[in-house]
Amino acid sequence: MNALPPSSSRQPVGPPQNDSDPQETAEWRDAFVSLLSSQGPQRARFLLDELARLARRHDTGWQPQLATPAVNTVAVDRQPVFPGDLALEERLASVMRWNALAMVVRANQAYGELGGHIASYASAADLFEVGFNHFFRARDANSHGDLVFFQPHSAPGVYARAFLEGHFSENDLLHYRQEITADGAGARGLSSYPHPWLMPDFWQFPTGSMGLGPISSIYHARFMRYLTHRGLLDCEQRKVWGVFGDGEMDEPESMSALTLAAREGLDNLVWVVNCNLQRLDGPVRGNGRIIDELEKLFAGAGWNVVKLLWGSDWDGLFARDTEDALVQALSNTVDGQMQTFAAKDGRFNRDNFFGQNEALARLAQGMTDEQIDRLKRGGHDLVKVYAAYEAAARHRGQPTVILAHTKKGYGMGQAGQGKMTTHSQKKLDERDLIEFRNRFNLPLSDAQATQLSFYRPADDSPEMRYLHARRQALGGYLPRRRTDCDTLPTPALDGYAGFALRAGGKEMSTTMAFVRLLGALLKEPVLGPRLVPIVADEARTFGMANLFKQVGIYSSVGQRYAPEDIGSILSYREALDGQILEEGISEAGAIASWTAAATSYSVHGLAMLPFYIYYSMFGFQRVGDAIWAAADQRARGFLLGATAGRTTLGGEGLQHQDGSSHLVAATIPNCRAWDPAFAGELAVIIDHGMREMLVEQRDVFYYITLMNENYAQPDLPPGAAPDVIRGCYRLSRHAAAGEGPHAGRQLTLLGSGAILTEVNRAAAALAAQGVAVDVFSVTSWSELARDGQACTQATLANPASAAMPFIAQQLSQSQGPIVAATDYVRAVPESIRAYLPPGRGYHTLGTDGFGRSDTRAALRDFFGVDAPHIERAALHALTLAAD
C-alpha cells in the first residue's frame, strides 16, 4: 500500500531529472565541490554570483530558486552547544503542556460552552519554552526588555508557566475564561486570549484577532528604532519576538508590512511561524507546501529565513542519505500528506513514507516503529529550536523569520495529533490522559492524571530552581505589563491656542486650525519632542507640508538624495531624527504605528503622544478592528478623522465620504469621540485630552473629526469650555424678529461639525419668522449618550438618586421641540433620544445612504441637512408640537 498521492510540488531537489549530459554535469559538480573545499564558501558565493551575472547577460532566462531544499538552515556542524540543562527543560516543557491541557479540559468539563484550545499550544510549547528559558528578556533596572507577541490561542501555555512561576494560583487556573465568576470566587479570571484591557498587569499585546499581532510587532520594532534615532530612548539591545501561526500568515495584515521590516533593516525583529501545517478547518495548504511558500515570500521581501524543520534524530538519517533520497522525498511531500503522517503511527510511516523507494527503506532499516514514530519535527526539539533562535538573535541587517515545523496537537495521540478536528478538541477521555501522561513522563498517578490535577513541582526541586534561575538571568518574569512613566506637562491653552479661542470670525477650516495647533505644540520644549505626527500619504491634503521642513520626516537612513524642491520652504525633508512618521498608503500600517506610539508609556516607560491624521472614512471603517485592538492595549493618543462628514467632503464621492465613523467610535469604551464645529472647541478638546492622557495618565484616546470647509470661526463663548468637554453648550439665542405661522413659539436646534453652520442659518431664518431659537453646539454625541446611560444606571441602582442626564440639564435652558442635524447617519443624534427632557419632541436629520460627488450645497440639499431642510423640519416639529 502506498498512500502517497502524486506530488504537486514543483521543486526540483536532488539529482536533476532531465540531464542530457551526466558526464559533463559531474565534471561541473566536482569542480564546484573542490572549489568549495579548497577556497571556502565566500569564494564559492563569488563565483556563483559571477555565473549568475553571465547567465543574465546572455539572456538564458535563468532565475535562482527562492526556496531551498527541505533541510534545516542551521547545519549540524554550525549548531551551537545547547547552553541549558536539556533534561530539566524537557521536564518543564512537559509540565507546561500538562497544566495548559488540564486548564482547558477542566474549564470545559465544568461548562461546555467556554471553549479554549489545546492543540495549538501542544505544537508551540517548545517554541515558547526555548524563548522563555534563553531569549525573552524581561524589563529590569538595566533594560526595558524585549517585546513578545504570543499566539493568542496558545495563551493557556503562558498561564501554565505563570502558574509554575507562582504568579497564578490553582484557583486562578480554574477560572480560565471565567473572568466574571472569578471575582466572586476569590480568584483571578484568566482571559481567553491576551487582553491588556482585562489583565492590565500581565498581557502587553492583544493578538486575538489574527494578523494584527504580526503587523503590530513590525511597527513596534520600527518604533523602537524611531525612539533610538531620535535620541529619546536607547532601544538598541532590545528585541521584538512574535510567535504566530502558519494559517495566520494568510491575513493581509500579516503580510502587508514585510517589505517595510526589511527596508528598515529591522534586525531587532524575530518572527517564529509555527508551521504545524494546519489551521482551524484543515491543512493550511493541503495540496501545497506552506513552508516553501513562506520561505519564498519572506526571502523575496528581504527577510532572513531560518528553516527549523527536523529534530536531532534526523541528523543521522540525513548524514547517511548520500543519494539525497530523503531531501527529495521530504521536498515532494505535500502538506496534506505530511499531516496524515503526523496523525498515523510509526508502522504507517515506515510503510508509506520510508516505503516509497529502496533508498528510503534502507535509511529506516535500523529503526523500530517506535523510533520512527518519535522522529521529531524541528519545532519539538529544544536543541534545534535553540540553534534557530540563536541564529536569528545574532543575525544583523535584516528581520528574521523562523519557519518552525511542528505537529498540531503534538503528543495528544489518537485524541488529536495531526487530526483534522484537533484545533477545537477540548475533551480527552481517561485513556488519552494516561497516554499523554506516559508520553511526557509526568509524575502523576493514574488518578491525578484522569482527574486532571494541576501539577507544580516542589519549590526546592531542580526543575523549579532552574525555572526561576533562567528567568532571573533574563531580567525577571514575563509577560508583564508596566505603566510607570513620566508625567508630561501640558502647556497653558491660552499660550498656543489664542488664535482658536478668540478667532473673532476669521474664516478657516477645523483642519487648518488643527495643523496650526499641532505646529505650535511641536515647538513646546518638553512636550514637543514627544509628539508623533503620523500620516498615510495625505499630509499635503491636510495642509501639513510645512511640517516636513519644521520637524522632518523620520528615515532610518536620513536623506540620500537631493529633493527636487530643495530650495523651497516646504521642501521634502527626510532625516534620521525626523519626527513625522510618513507611512505611505497603508492605513493598516499607520494605525499600527500609532498604536506603538500610543502605548509607549507602557511598553517603554516613555510617554509619547501620537496624532494620526487620515481620511476619516479610512479609519473606523477600514481598520476598525486594529483600533479596537489599540483600545484593548490601552492606547493614549489622538486620531484625527479629517475631510470628515458625508456632505462636507464634496466631490470625493461614495467611497470617501464618511457618515458613520462616529457611530463606530461610540462603541469603543475608552475612545472619546468629538465632532467639533469650531477651532475654539477643538483647542479645548485637545487640551483636555492631553491632560487626561499625559498628566492624569488615563487610558483613553480621542477621536476628533476635522473638516475642510472654510467658514467663520467665532470666539468660544466665555465659560463654555467645561460644557464643550461634557458634550454640548449653548452657542446662541436667536430672538424672534418677524412674523410667520409659528410666531411666538420657541424651538431648540442641535448641530455638530460643519452642519452647525447650516443650523445657524436655519435659526436665523426661523427667527425671522417670529420663532425664538436656541442653538446648541454638540461637541460629542457619544459623550452625551454615555452620560445619559450612566444616569440611567445610577437611577436603576438607586431610584432616589434621580440623576439627570447632562443633555437634559442643558436643554432645560431652552424650550420647544428639538431638531438635531449632523453630517453623519441619523443613528448618531438618535443615540441621545432617551436622555432628553420629556415632552419636547425630537427630530433628527442625517446623511444615511451612500455618498456621491457634487458640491457641498447640492449634497446637503440631497441628504436633507442644509439650512432649508432644517428649517422645514423645525416648522414641521412646531406643527406637531402644537397638535
Ligand SMILES: Cc1ncc(C[n+]2csc(CCOP(=O)(O)OP(=O)(O)O)c2C)c(N)n1
Ligand atoms: C481575524 C480572525 N479570524 C479568525 C479567527 C479565529 N481563529 C482563531 S485560531 C484560528 C486558526 C489558526 O490557525 P494557525 O494560524 O495556523 O494557528 P495554529 O492554531 O494552527 O497554530 C482561527 C481561524 C481569529 N482569531 N481572528
